[in-house]
Amino acid sequence: MNWADLFEWGGWFGLVLVWLSLGLMFIYSLVEKEKRAATRSGVLFFLFLVFLGGKFIFTPQVFDPFSYLGVSLGWLALLTIFLILVSPAPRGTIKVSSLPARVDERDVIFARFDLEKDSPLYEEYYHQHEHLRSRDEEIRRLPDLLDRSYWEKSPWEFALAEAEFDFIEELLTLVEQPPLSSRFTFPPDRATVMVKRLALYLGAKLCGVAAVENSFIYSHVGRGPEPYGQPISLQHPYAIVFAVEMDLAMVANAPQAPVVVETSKRYTEAAHISIVLAKTIQKLGYSARAHIAGSNYQVMLPPLAWKAGLGELGRSGIIITYPYGPRVRLGVVTTDLPLIPDKPVSFGVQDFCAACLKCARCCPAQAISKGERQIDNGVTRWVIDREACYRFWRQVGTDCATCLFVCPYSKENNFFHRVVREITRSSKLAQKLAVRGDDFFYGSRPQARSSPLVGLTRVNSPPHQKQK
Numbered sequence: 314m315n316w317a318d319l320f321e322w323g324g325w326f327g328l329v330l331v332w333l334s335l336g337l338m339f340i341y342s343l344v345e346k347e348k349r350a351a352t353r354s355g356v357l358f359f360l361f362l363v364f365l366g367g368k369f370i371f372t373p374q375v376f377d378p379f380s381y382l383g384v385s386l387g388w389l390a391l392l393t394i395f396l397i398l399v400s401p402a403p404r405g406t407i408k409v410s411s412l413p414a415r416v417d418e419r420d421v422i423f424a425r426f427d428l429e430k431d432s433p434l435y436e437e438y439y440h441q442h443e444h445l446r447s448r449d450e451e452i453r454r455l456p457d458l459l460d461r462s463y464w465e466k467s468p469w470e471f472a473l474a475e476a477e478f479d480f481i482e483e484l485l486t487l488v489e490q491p492p493l494s495s496r497f498t499f500p501p502d503r504a505t506v507m508v509k510r511l512a513l514y515l516g517a518k519l520c521g522v523a524a525v526e527n528s529f530i531y532s533h534v535g536r537g538p539e540p541y542g543q544p545i546s547l548q549h550p551y552a553i554v555f556a557v558e559m560d561l562a563m564v565a566n567a568p569q570a571p572v573v574v575e576t577s578k579r580y581t582e583a584a585h586i587s588i589v590l591a592k593t594i595q596k597l598g599y600s601a602r603a604h605i606a607g608s609n610y611q612v613m614l615p616p617l618a619w620k621a622g623l624g625e626l627g628r629s630g631i632i633i634t635y636p637y638g639p640r641v642r643l644g645v646v647t648t649d650l651p652l653i654p655d656k657p658v659s660f661g662v663q664d665f666c667a668a669c670l671k672c673a674r675c676c677p678a679q680a681i682s683k684g685e686r687q688i689d690n691g692v693t694r695w696v697i698d699r700e701a702c703y704r705f706w707r708q709v710g711t712d713c714a715t716c717l718f719v720c721p722y723s724k725e726n727n728f729f730h731r732v733v734r735e736i737t738r739s740s741k742l743a744q745k746l747a748v749r750g751d752d753f754f755y756g757s758r759p760q761a762r763s764s765p766l767v768g769l770t771r772v773n774s775p776p777h778q779k780q781k
């Protein structure tokens with residue numbers, strides 16, 4: 314075999330790799346019920362099959378367009394793979410330029426909308442924050458989240474979500490108990506392994522440990538059972554941060570009722586894990602506090618999750634985890650049990666988001682920035698218009714989650730998507746190709762799957778009770 318043959322067969326090898334990748338994508342798309350991706354990858358797989366077959370039908374002596382084109386395409390694919398493999402570590406990382414100031418929980422949008430209209434607290438707050446008054450009042454005129462006026466189309470889902478939220482509120486008294494006086498001592502590395510194992514055993518999908526910095530602690534209580542406006546003084550030096558996965562089939566209904574069902578269910582799961590984990594630590598003689606939705610958070614979860622190595626902050630303002638993207642809910646337990654903090658991770662989200670814009674394009678409220686990152690309270694990030702987002706939630710009566718659903722990182726955590734995540738980790742070329750590929754195969758504006766009972770009907774009924 315001479316150099317010319319080697320060159321030709323190298324090209325065909327590259328082309329076969331592309332063909333096999335399309336075949337793999339076709340199979341995974343069928344399994345994931347991704348119709349558009351399955352159709353497109355299937356058609357391309359078939360065309361490549363014909364193309365490759367053509368190599369053996371036409372002979373070079375007569376006419377061989379397949380060889381010229383095929384070898385060129387194959388080498389282009391090999392060159393792309395080579396460039397991806399030799400690319401350096403992720404370039405963009407989250408930058409903290411100055412020590413962020415502590416956030417007052419009373420300024421958080423949910424705390425503002427918990428205030429009873431025209432009450433003394435309401436008047437006092439808006440007297441001090443006049444710039445927020447008119448926009449907030451305009452939003453307040455819309456029905457509240459889960460308002461009965463929204464129940465007509467999906468009464469079971471809304472009732473279920475409300476029941477979950479009611480249940481979480483019942484749990485608020487359990488978040489903190491005094492530790493037992495007899496204390497077990499553990500080496501920090503062993504304790505760190507054990508708290509992570511416990512969280513995963515209890516149902517978390519990811520778990521990490523962060524050192525609690527002052528700027529991660531809210532300055533004053535804005536929600537929950539503790540007195541409104543009370544200064545928060547949290548002495549726990551460590552936070553055990555975990556994530557529970559949200560079901561993609563449910564999130565794919567965004568922005569309809571199944572999303573709030575899924576959100577409330579995962580908040581309940583997170584509350585269960587947090588409370589049991591905190592109680593376990595208390596029984597071993599250490600102080601611990603569960604921070605749960607409902608709400609009694611004393612700490613801000615996204616920066617803690619980033620510090621604990623669970624993921625990176627994306628354009629949509631949500632933590633993007635490596636295996637599940639933004640399709641998670643976070644939970645946290647703070648404690649004085651000595652632990653070893655993890656380090657933040659970087660797997661190319663900042664660069665990927667800079668090229669992607671899909672969430673910004675698809676956001677029905679235009680709440681996600683299409684521009685550059687800005688310095689916001691010392692952190693370089695994409696700034697979200699929280700009021701526009703929340704207004705849309707009240708227009709539909711449920712949380713929206715369109716930005717979770719359309720995010721390329723939200724795909725199922727299977728072999729195919731893990732390979733894609735791995736090759737887009739550091740290469741800008743791979744990131745640009747993946748962004749274009751995601752638009753081509755899954756749509757630049759993926760359509761929500763309108764199946765209100767999707768999560769509920771998947772529960773298998775006994776044969777004699779099949780659902781109609």
Ligand code: SF4
Nearest residue numbers: 676702713714715716
């Ligand atoms: S939840 Fe919906 S409205 Fe809010 S930022 Fe995401 S896509 Fe936009």
Ligand code: SF4
Nearest residue numbers: 627666669670672720
């Ligand atoms: S949709 Fe794209 S831009 Fe938005 S968070 Fe996901 S990767 Fe980033």
